[in-house]
Amino acid sequence: MTIRSKPKSVLFTAAVALLAAAAAPAGAADLGQHAHRDRHVLMISIDGLHADDLSAWVAQHPGSALARLARRGTTYTDARSSQPSDSFPGILALTTGGTPRSTGVYYDDSYDRTLSPAGSDCRTVGTEVVFDEAVDRDPAALDAGGGIDPAKLPLDPAKGCTPVYPHSFLRTNTVFEVARSAGLTTAWADKHPAYDLLNGPSGTGVQDAYNPEIAATDGTVAGTIAYDALKVAAVRNQIDGRDHTGTRAQPVPAVFGLNFQAVSVAQKTAGYAPKGAFSPQIADALAQTDAAIGSLTAELHARGLDRRTEIVLSAKHGQSPVDRSQLRIVDKKLLAAVVNGVRPGLLAQATADDVALLWLTDGGQAEAVAAALRAHAAELNLDQLLVGPALARQFGNPATDARTPDVVVLPKPGTVYTKPSATKVAEHGGFTADDTHVALLVAGPGGEGERVDTRVSTAQVAPSILKFLGLDPRALASVRAEGTRVLPEGE
Template identity: 85%
Template sequence: MSMRTTSKSALFFAAAALVAAAAAPAGAADLGAHAHRDRHVLLISIDGLHAGDLATWTAEHPGSALAQLARRGTTYTNARSSEPSDSFPGIVALTTGGSPKTTGVYYDDSYDRTLSPAGSGCKTVGTEVVFDESVDRDATKLDAGGGIDPAKLPLDPRKGCTPVYPHSFLRTNTVFEVARSAGLTTAWADKHPAYDLLNGPSGRGVEDAFDPEIAATDGTVPGTIAYDALKVAGVRNQIDGRDHTGRKAQRVPAVFGLNFQAVSVAQKTAGYAAKGAFSPELGSALAATDAAIGGLTAELKAKGLDRRTEIVLSAKHGQSPVDRSERKIVDKKLLDSVVNGVRPGLLAQGTADDVALLWLTDGGQAQAVAAALRAHAAELNIDKVLVGPALLKQFGNPAKDARTPDVIVLPKPGTIYAKPTATKLAEHGGFTADDTHVALLVAGPGRDGERVTSRVETTQVAPTILQFLGLNPRALDAVRLEGTRVLPDAR
């Protein structure tokens, strides 16, 4: 086993990949010219899994499935997820190669200044945009009562006041769309029907989608483990050459995968033990997730696919705080009152977890709002307020982009904006290390327990997936727009 850090050779591989990508044409006609139709990528997101969690688990359980993957893979010890670290921008980063500035996806609960509220007949413009269980036909059913209810979706007055589905909200294409345009099969399993998002602007990216509604579960760790098992069974069927139901024959997908929720639920409901050790509940969630992944890798081997499949394991987001002594609940209503104290009705939309994204009815008041927030920094436990040039640099100009927040509040680590009676021990969405320093492991043929210690971003997963499949990374819109590189040591 070789254990090494990024070296000149790693930098060479990264540079060579970038040059090759830049030289390759990006047109749709070229996408499938060199596609490796006998190769596969299994993408796994263990939501909430920190880089430190992966290191601890594999050290304490050397015989585990994750440890075995690490021994035949490359572990990126300094990987960072999206900012904000919400599930929606997190999965979008992994599958498009882009940040919210480019993709237009900031959160599963955001705002668009050009869309209209559901049921409004487009009589007003500017609306909260929510893509979670609230847009289901029936969120108490695993099948969401038949999926997304179009009557609950925002409306686009520029397109005949038609409903805006999640996939059409995304501004850039996905790895699933690129693979399908090359004639390859695709599949994905996630936690809400709103993950229609991953179909991308074409609406056709994911050929075999399976999105059972997590809100229909009991919210416990055992219940979530059972819920995750449903998606694992679907992926196992896909490995066996059938669709996720097991009823229909299909090619093994070129790019497919799923997310696991049990670790995230355990982090929120039970938290960590002292000094970041795993609590019994979190340990149970990790053990179940590890066993499930072990079952999938065994199935790949049984079907002779292990030598032709790259496994990419990461997390949409981390979870904060790991040290439960840092936890501090701050009443979200205080945020709202400070903003509206500048001028009544000024807050158009406030999305808050362990970050706060604020959209204003008058963007010209952003600096005044920032000043008011700083004046209440002690009560709100604020570390930093992003506004003006600091916000523009990372996210663009809210005066020109209908989705960019006017102000972003970054609280001190451990802060959660919620009701004072909230019992959750952790949350995500923020920019802290606990929120964003996530696990990233790529395992496949020809790897030997390598480590890359230089900083990488989860956006780099998307172009890496296409490179593995023999497709052009620059076929991804966000890769071209942001210059996203393939992961170092990806080959």
């Protein structure tokens, strides 16, 4: 891997906090002095898009927007997303340069041993932390009924039992915060108001945020294409020198972009055709997404911005399985039964998709839980477990970090932990190649269509964005903590 990790210690979390505190304010004037104020980065996440999907689409559609970008950009053929491959750690890899080890964010549904449940008045400590439509004022409304409902947020006993917003849950800063510290304009569009996360610990990273609630759609591919179009219109307004509503003038953002959801929905609801070929639903989602990207590149050209804008196209995560014959649904209740079979009430939180993260009420029982899970390996379709030293090497010690799971369950490829009646045919979150081997294409001004075949990480995007803007990649706390390098250039 190109990402390097520094030696681990029980002081890692405290060290990251110190790095984050030192990241922006003291050096803000210096950052602004060296920034390239005439440059822009448009970042696009096509959630679910595998590296093979991108190469196949480009080969089959040489006149497409993605093919045109590939001809003038650098394609990274072996890029890997975050582990876990959930949307939250996925977007944070792209925008902080870090993994959950430094960011402290494992999933959009996780656990914190030091926080208290919403509405508890902090009478109990240790709670599930959910940052999706569940924290909206009205998840059935496109505007979420006015955004996040603070009454639905976890509480922090150490800070007067105040609500914990997504941005304050994140331990390290984002590219948006670094850009803002340099006096640059920032914007982002995503799928839940909970993408307040990208504001970072300062709470002010994204100057022009647009996060319509995807749960308000009908869940179909067609409905999701229409939903994605709302964000495309917002970004076009920003290219034209207005805010996302189109009603207020603002500078074209230095860092901005959006995510597309239609491909991910098609993968989950319809899946791929045999041998990984595009099904009609995935092909339609890709065609509509490609056309939308083409409209954005055309707008950049019309405004004379294309020669000053770097386009980064990737994915927060992949989707598994691509081969429908590998799909195996396993009742997620089995996980709870096995854990609580070791001792009643032992499971504090299980987050399960095509991976399972387990937090225990007694971390000292982690090895006993692992033994019980192995005893049920056939029923769970188990591949391997991360527990003890193996888990600590990748994520840190759960005994010293309030966020780290006690056990990570990695099932065989194609396994999805869900209810037996579930109709979805794919999911993400896991560590398999289908989950993590994602598209990565960087098309900058004057590129010539190159490829890099060495393994890279999507976490390398964040420092590379800052380098292009003339900012110091080490202004990102996760970059310093984990030794994340900028992306290698094509040859």
